[in-house]
Amino acid sequence: MKRTCFTFFITLTLYSMTQAQPTPVAAPKAAIKPKELITNGHKRIDNYYYLNEREDPEVIKYLNAENAYLEQELAPVKGLQEKLFEEMKGRIKQQDESVPYKEGPYYYYTRFITGGEYPIYCRKKESLDGPEEIMFDGNAMAKGHNYYQLGGYEISDNDELALFAEDTVSRRLYTLRIKNLKTGTVYPESIPDTEAGSFAWATDNKTLFYIKKDPQTLLGYQVYRHVLGTDPKNDVLVYEEPDNQFYMGLGRSKSKKYITIGCDHNGVSTEYRLLEANNPTGEFKVFLPREKGHEYDIVHYKDKFYIRTNWKAENFRLMEVPEGKNADRTAWKEVIAHRPDVYLANMDVFVNHLVLGERKAGLTNIRVINQKTKTDEYLDFGEPAYVAGIGYNPDFNTNVLRYGYSSLTTPNSTFDYDMDTRQKKLMKQQEVLGGFDKNNYVSERFYVPARDGVQVPVSLVYRKGTKKDGTAPLLQYSYGSYGYSTDPGFSSTRLSLLDRGFIYAIAHIRGGQEMGRRWYEDGKMLKKKNTFNDFVDVSEYLIKNKYTSSDKLFAMGGSAGGLLMGAIINQAPQLYKGVVAAVPFVDVVTTMLDESIPLTTGEFEEWGNPKQKQYYDYMLSYSPYDNVTKKAYPNLLVTTGLHDSQVQYWEPAKWVAKLRALKTDKNQLLLHTNMDAGHGGASGRFQALKEIALEYAFLLNLLGERQ
Structure with missing residues (x-):
């Protein structure tokens, strides 16, 4: 009897094993379909060229x-x-919130809820103790989509309307929409194939500008003007980039005075066009014509522009020029000279301070210059390997600098730095759960x-x-x-x-x-x-x-x-x-x-x-x-x-x-x-x-x- 039961157990086990194990899948072998490619008189054979047919069932x-x-x-x-x-x-704090920043009368921030995949974009008026307004709930907006990305938003000058862009395919072709933040209504205008984050309001709170992308090459190549409540088919083309080697970006200057079109030839050439935001039907004017080998960035402040430029400066230097004389390089005045061992990466401008993002010996540095006392300071971070960067600082009239910091051992941290007293305050550090030390x-x-x-x-x-x-x-x-x-x-x-x-x-x-x-x-x-x-x-x-x-x-x-x-x-x-x-x-x-x-x-x-x-x-x-x-x-x-x-x-x-x-x-x-x-x-x-x-x-x- 025992022998019979044992034999039955072995038989049943072997049967179960054969039933449970799926048939092994052999390593796939793509069919070979040779295609001859000839360039510069040289011939190549590509056996798998046909795999570029995305719609082919094979x-x-x-x-x-x-x-x-x-x-x-x-x-x-x-x-x-x-x-x-x-x-x-398990290391992620599921219910979390960013450090608010103030722009105009509102404090803006994002937060996550437990189990939520996407951020919720919120604001509060005048005080952080005020009632919360939810502008965009990423979790609700993503419902029904296998992929979802909110490609930025832009608030109108009267704080009532928001431009926002959505991608539900992951092709980086965003659809631009408009939302009334007071009523919650999303307007019927729907503008497809736009560039994420490259849109701007004029001061009239009804005219907006955006970049249209070529659906095939995915290059942004046209800038259009749209008026709220009109058919996007009637939008006005205000600029078209003739050179398909240039990338385009569009936005509003920190001063809010200008709408800017930036054209960049991938580390070779830059050109900006400016339009005063209170004159939306006007003509964009070139800040300085493109020139091979010349790259520059601009920040407008009061009656002048600061220019980060590589003109006669491989690692870039900082110049300034009075408003209206920008196209005359003889009027440019040097603020920070070129240094062969320091790369000037970026800048920010405040009423009494100039802040530079620099790189030296492979590390990032933040340099704060007091324009009144003509003194400067490099922030000390105290670790051998780290990254620090200037944060989002929308207000000119402040002595507080928002910056970010982290290292290979220090979680992402947000600091506010008083540029007068030289005191820094940790506003938030990424909380890592699970006993991290x-x-x-x-x-x-x-x-x-x-x-x-x-x-x-x-x-x-x-x-x-x-x-x-x-x-x-x-x-x-x-x-x-x-x-x-x-x-x-x-x-x-x-x-x-x-x-x-x-x-x-x-x-x-x-x-x-x-x-x-x-x-x-x-x-x-x-x-x-x-x-x-x-x-x-x-x-x-x-x-x-x-x-x-x-x-x-x-x-x-x-x-x-x-x-x-x-x-x-x-x-x-x-x-x-x-x-x-x-x-x-x-x-x-x-x-x-x-x-x-x-x-x-x-x-x-x-x-x-x-x-x-x-x-x-x-x-x-x-x-x-x-x-x-x-x-x-x-x-x-x-x-x-x-x-x-x-x-x-x-x-x-x-x-x-x-x-x-x-x-x-x-x-x-x-x-x-x-x-x-x-x-x-x-x-x-x-x-x-x-x-x-x-x-x-x-x-x-x-x-x-x-x-």
Whole structure:
């Protein structure tokens, strides 16, 4: 009897196992459909070019197959992924509120409610003890949408009307609407395909200006004037940008006197046009005509303009000019001279003070100049690696500066600084739940010599007690493009790695602007490979100095940082255990040859125009997709969004398909496509955490951690 029962148990168990286990999903193989591409007399064959057909059922089937394969491969850490999500979510104070700022008679702030994915935008009149007015409830507005983004709002001069923009696709084509804040009525006008945050009211409280975007290239190229209560079809075109290499922005000056149109040629040229806000039917006038190599920003104050300019000043200097004489550069007067070791990043103006945002030795600084006493002061932050920046200060007539601060160990903090008494007051610090104590973590900052002798700054953080004997896993992050500086700020999600023994390192590589404008210039165009070399050289330094080892070193980057990931695994795949490439720009040559693709034309000054052989050859020598070969690659997780407006989904899809066909290793190669989102990933504060949890689970799985 016992033998019979035992046999029955084995039989039942084996049956249950065979029934419970799903049929393994094989690694997807995209069909090969060769397409010949000829540029500058050079022929390339692209086997996966067809994957750019977003509406093709075969393409969607392939993306879904890749998603199913990823689910199978990461099934062993599905529980860990959920645990990470709950862990990160648990650190967030769900019912939270921003520090209010005063503009006009109102105090404005945002708040979150328990369980709410989106912020609620509120205001109170005259006093913070007054009744709350809810302007926009993001949670209610997002209902019924898989994706939702409020792209800013602008209040009319009489404080009664609000312009606001919405995106429900994640394509960054926003629909502009108008809301009456007194009645709660949303007016029938609906203006599609506009630029987020680029709109402004005239002083009459009925005329507004906005930027229209090309639905194909996604470039803002037209400025229209609209009158409240009229059909948008009758809106008046007031400016059209003739050069598709320029990006446009539109807004109202801090002084409220001017409506401004800003045109920027991606780090090469700037031009502003101004219109007095009390004359909405007037003509926009050029502040200073565009000139190749000249970039400038302006702030209007009383009867003059302050100008941040790189005219005869690579790291920028500050000038001023009387109103009405701005086009005459001989009338410009220098306020702050150029300094070769200090990059003038931004500025703000107050009635008695001038505030400068500067960069020196790779770190941000805030400099306060008292215009009456002619004395100045640099704020002291007291940590080796941090980020500080001028906040939103809409009022000229104040001696209080709002600024933000955080570090690798200090949560995001908002300060008010009395510029007369030099006293600072902490208004709010991000509350991190779950027992966080900054004293449990250590940050470091040092320099690594690159192969050409340049010293590359590195900022890193780890939990106290983490051994630096080569046994710790380390995640190295960088971006390194467009002059965008990756500053060492705080992340509560990162704690999930630090508490599991990870070291987190930021390599401040060339292509960013941490070390000044030259740092950027030496990491773009025909010097782009410096970006990749810097990253690899930092990796080798971290291994050599026993911060980690090659079997525990991971790398992560997104967008142009995803290009970096593709380049480093082609150059030095043996250094990395695993790599996360988020929305990666990896098909550089093909994308930059197609001017119908969003953002292409505006990027020629970043990467070069491949229709010119010199740039074509150089791009082709590093483009990750074009340089995939038969060799071993690290474990790789690639993420994208079907509706990505900046890096089209087919770039990572093609890259993964080619890697899968050619790689000689048995390492994981996973592609995750968010079928409802774009470049920024999922919307909502909690939904976005699920994507981070996926990335972290991928890393931890490679270390054998399942819990």
